[in-house]
Amino acid sequence: MTTLxxxxxxxxxxxxxxxxxxxxxxxxxxxxxxxxFGLVGxxxxxxxxxxxxxxxxxxxxxxxxxxxLELERDGVLRPYRFAEARGRGIGMIFQEPMTxxxxxxxxxDLVTAGPRARYGWSRGTARSRALDLLAEVGxxxxxxxxxxxxxxxxxGLRQRVMIAMALATEPSVLLCDEPTTALDVAVQDQILRLxxxxxxxxxxxxxxxxxxxxxxxxxxxxxxxxYAGQVVETxxxxxxxxxxxxxxxxxxxxxxxxxxxxxxxxxxxxxxxxPGAGERPEGCRFxxxxxxxxxxxxxxxxxLAPVLGSPSRSxxxxxxxxxxxxxxxxxxxx
Amino acid sequence: MTGRGRFRFVGKRLLQAIPLxxxxxxxxxxxxxxxxxxxxxxVAGPRASAATLEAIRVHLGLDxxxxxxxxxxxxxxxxxxxxxxxxxxTKVSTLIASxxxxxxxxxxxxxxxxxxxxxxxxxxxARRPDGLADRLINVxxxxxxxxxxxxxGIVLLAGVALPTGAFPIGGWGDTxxxxxxxxxxxxxxxxxxxxxxxxxxxRSGIVEARRSEYHAAAQAAxxxxxxxxxxxxxxxxxxxPVSLLAAxxxxxxxxxxxxxxxxxxxGLGLSLTQAAQNRDFNVIxxxxxxxxxxxxxxxxxxxxxxxxxxxxxxx
Numbered sequence: 001m002t003t004l005x006x007x008x009x010x011x012x013x014x015x016x017x018x019x020x021x022x023x024x025x026x027x028x029x030x031x032x033x034x035x036x037f038g039l040v041g042x043x044x045x046x047x048x049x050x051x052x053x054x055x056x057x058x059x060x061x062x063x064x065x066x067x068x069l070e071l072e073r074d075g076v077l078r079p080y081r082f083a084e085a086r087g088r089g090i091g092m093i094f095q096e097p098m099t100x101x102x103x104x105x106x107x108x109d110l111v112t113a114g115p116r117a118r119y120g121w122s123r124g125t126a127r128s129r130a131l132d133l134l135a136e137v138g139x140x141x142x143x144x145x146x147x148x149x150x151x152x153x154x155x156g157l158r159q160r161v162m163i164a165m166a167l168a169t170e171p172s173v174l175l176c177d178e179p180t181t182a183l184d185v186a187v188q189d190q191i192l193r194l195x196x197x198x199x200x201x202x203x204x205x206x207x208x209x210x211x212x213x214x215x216x217x218x219x220x221x222x223x224x225x226x227y228a229g230q231v232v233e234t235x236x237x238x239x240x241x242x243x244x245x246x247x248x249x250x251x252x253x254x255x256x257x258x259x260x261x262x263x264x265x266x267x268x269x270x271x272x273x274x275p276g277a278g279e280r281p282e283g284c285r286f287x288x289x290x291x292x293x294x295x296x297x298x299x300x301x302x303x304l305a306p307v308l309g310s311p312s313r314s315x316x317x318x319x320x321x322x323x324x325x326x327x328x329x330x331x332x333x334x
Numbered sequence: 335m336t337g338r339g340r341f342r343f344v345g346k347r348l349l350q351a352i353p354l355x356x357x358x359x360x361x362x363x364x365x366x367x368x369x370x371x372x373x374x375x376x377v378a379g380p381r382a383s384a385a386t387l388e389a390i391r392v393h394l395g396l397d398x399x400x401x402x403x404x405x406x407x408x409x410x411x412x413x414x415x416x417x418x419x420x421x422x423x424t425k426v427s428t429l430i431a432s433x434x435x436x437x438x439x440x441x442x443x444x445x446x447x448x449x450x451x452x453x454x455x456x457x458x459x460a461r462r463p464d465g466l467a468d469r470l471i472n473v474x475x476x477x478x479x480x481x482x483x484x485x486x487g488i489v490l491l492a493g494v495a496l497p498t499g500a501f502p503i504g505g506w507g508d509t510x511x512x513x514x515x516x517x518x519x520x521x522x523x524x525x526x527x528x529x530x531x532x533x534x535x536x537r538s539g540i541v542e543a544r545r546s547e548y549h550a551a552a553q554a555a556x557x558x559x560x561x562x563x564x565x566x567x568x569x570x571x572x573x574x575p576v577s578l579l580a581a582x583x584x585x586x587x588x589x590x591x592x593x594x595x596x597x598x599x600x601g602l603g604l605s606l607t608q609a610a611q612n613r614d615f616n617v618i619x620x621x622x623x624x625x626x627x628x629x630x631x632x633x634x635x636x637x638x639x640x641x642x643x644x645x646x647x648x649x
Contacts, residue, residue, distance in 0.1 A: 057550045087556020100551040103646055104569050113565065114555035149645040162551065169556045 004205050005031040005054070005090075005173050006077055010067035012049055012058070014277070020065065021277040024049050024229045026303075031173060033072075036199060036206045038216035038237065040252075041226035042274050047209045048095075050226070051175050054207075055092050056082030072172075087114045091171030095178040097158035101150035107134070107161050108146030114169045133164040138194055156187035163194065173205040174198075180215065192219060213256050217241055225249045228275055228285040231304060235312025245307045245314035248286045284317065292318055343641050351630055358626045363407050365622065366615050367400065373615050377420060411623065417616035419609075426620040429605055434624075436506055436601035439513060440590055444521035444528075445583065451529040452575070456536035463541050475530035483589050487523040487596035495519055504598035520593045527589065528582050535578050539571030546570075573644045580636025584629050 008028040013020035024046040031037045041047045052058050054069060070077040071089050080089065094100035102110060111133050112126035121129065127146075134142035137160040150158055159179060166174060176195065180188040196219060199206050208220055216223050216237060224234040225248065233246035244250040251270040261267065272289040275281065281288055287297040297317055304313045308320055366373075374390040375382070382390075391397050395406060410416065416426035455475070459468040495501040500515075507513040543549055544567060552566045594603035602621055609617035641647045 052550075055554050057553060060545060083558060086554055086558075090554075092551070092554035094547055094551050094554075096547060099547040102548040102552065102566055102570065104573075104644060105565060113552060113557045113561065117558055117561040118556040151646050165551070165555050175554075 002033055002072065002075070003030045003077060004033045004035075004072045005207070006068075006070045007050070007054065008068050008070075010050060010053060010069070011065045012046070012053055012062055013065040014062050022065075022229060023062070023277045024053070026067075027226070027229070027231055028067075028304075029224045029231065029234060031205050031207055033172070034199070034203045034205055035222065036208060036220045038220035038223040039207060039209045039226060040211060040213060040216055040223060042211060044228075044274055044276065045226040046229040047226045048177050051092075051177050051207065051209045054175060055086055055090055057092070087118055087169035087171065089171055090173055090175060091166035091169065092175040093159075093162050093166050093177065093179045096182050097155060097162050098182070100162055101158055101165075103150055105150075106146065107148050107150060107153070110150070111146075111161060111164045112168055114165065118169055129168070130164075133168055134161070136167070136198070137161070137164045138190075139164075154187075155183050156190060159183060159187075159191055160194065163191075163198070167198065167202075171204070173207065175207045175209075177209050178211070179208075180212075181210070195219070213241075213252065225252070228280055229277065230285065230315065232286065232315045233312060234304065235310070239310060239312050243310060243312075245310050245312045245319050246286075246316045247290045247292050284315070294318065343647075344638055347634055347637055351634055354630055355627065358630065359408060359411065359623070360404065362619055362623045362626065363404050366619055371613060376613050376615070416620035416623075419617055420612060420614040426616050429617060430602065430620060430624055433600060433602040433605050436599055437590055437594070437603060439517050440521055440524070440594070440599065440601060441583070441586055443514070443517045444524040444586055444590075445579075447521050447525035448529045448532060448582070448586070449579070451525060452532035452536055455529075456533045456540060459533070459537045460540035460544070468537075471533070475533055478526045478530040481526060483523055483527055483592050484596050486526055487520065487593055490519045490523055491597070504596075506599050516597075516599070520597045520599060523596070524586055524589045524593050528585055531582060532575050532578060536571060536575045539574055540567055543567045543570040569643070573640060576643060577636050577640045580633045580639075583632045583636075587625060587628060 006028075007030075010024060010027045011022060012024035013022055015021045023044075027046065027050050029037065029039070039047045039050065049058065049062060053064055053067075056064075058064065068079055071080045071085055072078075073080075073089075105113070108127065108130040111130045112121060115121050115129070116126050130146050131142045134146060139145045139157065139160055145153065145157070145161075150161065153161065159182075162179075174195075179195070180191050183191060192215065195206065198204060206219075208216065210216060220237050222235065223237050223240050224231045225240070225246065226232070227248050233240060233244065233249045235245070240249060241253060244253055248270070251268075254268040255270065257267055270289055275285060275288075281298065283298040283300050284290070284293070284302060287293040290297070294317070300317060302315050302317045304315050305319075307314050372387075373394060374387045374396065377390050377394075378386050388397075395403060398406075414427050416430070418425050419429065455471050459471045462468060491503060495503050501519050502512075502516050505516060507516045548570075549562075549566050552562060557566065590601065591603035591606055593599070594601045595607045598604070602624065605617060606621045606625075608614075609621065
């Protein structure tokens with residue numbers, strides 16, 4: 001598999017230029033053609049901002065202060081201009097289908113707004129392609145729903161419209177920003193199945209930002225775990241979920257309930273809370289909460305590095321001496 | 335909303351306007367019953383005998399019970415009979431018919447000015463929120479709201495019409511060209527106090543739309559350029575200003591009363607001012623009714639426009 005999208009050394013800043021805060025510092029990852037890549041972390045870990053930076057759609061007040069973003073074209077990775085990549089190479093799905101669909105446009109017009117602006121599709125072309133797209137994302141009655149307004153649809157159908165809108169320009173990678181968080185569980189499942197089917201059918205790469213480890217487990221090939229604006233561990237989902245190489249990932253996984261989790265005992269939790277962008281400790285940012293921390297952890301910022309005896313990469317200094325028995329794989333399948 | 339839903343919406347709004355109009359008629363009728371002053375005395379003069387006054391009261395129907403007077407009033411209004419002026423020389427309906435085109439042209443031109451001024455400044459201000467242009471426009475807008483319309487009218491007459499000679503010093507025209515020329519300065523004087531309100535609403539609408547998730551989602555889907563501005567910014571930002579414009583037309587209408595006096599335009603406003611000075615009750619009553627009905631109509635149109643722009647609007 002060849003690399004499709006490469007983010008390296010991404011730094012995002014907010015606040016004044018003299019004393020900026022860095023919600024995201026030196027984040028990097030690669031996504032191959034047709035691959036499903038998960039970006040997991042708690043709220044505030046910088047995962048959504050990272051995703052928005054990839055399309056250059058950062059919220060007001062957040063700026064990219066460093067890093068390179070590259071997309072494969074004609075077999076070569078090249079830095080891209082956002083205006084060029086949006087729609088054509090990179091599509092994006094947003095968390096809230098209620099607010100991400102323009103309320104003053106009919107569903108059919110909304111779905112093909114991108115290609116109409118990009119490729120100058122005629123009204124007729126747009127109309128028939130809109131019906132194809134709405135059918136592809138599983139709208140029960142595309143013809144009727146194309147004429148409806150977004151507010152007349154349920155949350156699940158709205159998210160399908162959002163997906164159709166992102167697919168209209170035929171992107172090669174689909175960025176999904178917590179696309180199921182705002183939906184109820186039954187609908188979540190439908191949308192996840194839909195994304196999986198579209199990915200297989202179209203050979204699409206997917207970057208999935210979520211705090212739901214179960215979703216990553218189910219959908220993704222590889223994963224990067226983010227904590228306090230950094231990637232602390234990255235690797236294949238199978239490896240990370242069974243043999244985490246960073247105490248934070250291990251803690252996250254232990255706190256995830258499984259069907260076998262005893263109900264009369266509290267869930268395992270990591271003590272303390274994630275530090276905000278302004279209160280990050282020197283050295284390893286997880287050290288103050290880490291049961292394995294050594295004095296050296298506080299002084300040294302440890303970059304992602306290969307781990308002996310594991311295909312994952314970890315930012316933990318002690319990874320070599322922490323290799324305990326693997327977590328029970330069966331318990332983690334949801 | 336589907337086509338039929340819209341049709342139903344308009345019908346519903348029209349039906350709602352009927353009781354409102356009746357209440358208006360009652361208020362306009364009651365207005366003159368509660369103000370002090372005797373219309374008969376006004377007609378006959380202070381030295382008229384009691385018998386003359388009584389005869390005039392009977393002639394005017396003022397001796398009948400109030401509810402009957404109202405019923406008679408309703409009947410007359412429906413047939414377009416609003417009585418005569420105090421001197422008896424002209425029908426009030428004739429007065430209204432001759433003044434209406436003047437006031438309508440004035441309002442139309444000033445609405446165009448208001449929309450143009452508000453639109454241009456809002457777009458400029460919203461380019462960079464809190465930027466230099468935004469703050470400058472904000473200050474000028476505050477002045478615009480504060481400037482008294484009659485004073486601005488005089489300033490325009492003395493500062494523009496007099497030195498340039500391009501516009502008449504008051505008065506109306508008799509051909510479309512002279513009419514439009516005569517309307518420019520008074521319309522401008524009217525717009526200046528109203529445009530800032532519309533500008534502020536439009537500006538915040540544009541800024542809000544640009545910050546919205548649907549704007550980001552559209553960009554992510556490859557929408558850009560004029561399509562992005564037109565369909566994902568202006569279309570959404572236009573909803574609040576359109577309903578506001580209906581309310582502002584009311585403001586324009588009351589401003590027209592002032593401006594028509596300043597510029598000596600033979601419109602409904604000038605008639606109203608003169609009638610008030612002469613205590614000409616029939617004229618005041620007729621004009622108040624026309625103005626009130628105009629406000630009802632404008633709000634009706636505004637509601638319908640908003641429903642067309644924003645599909646979420648339901649009643």
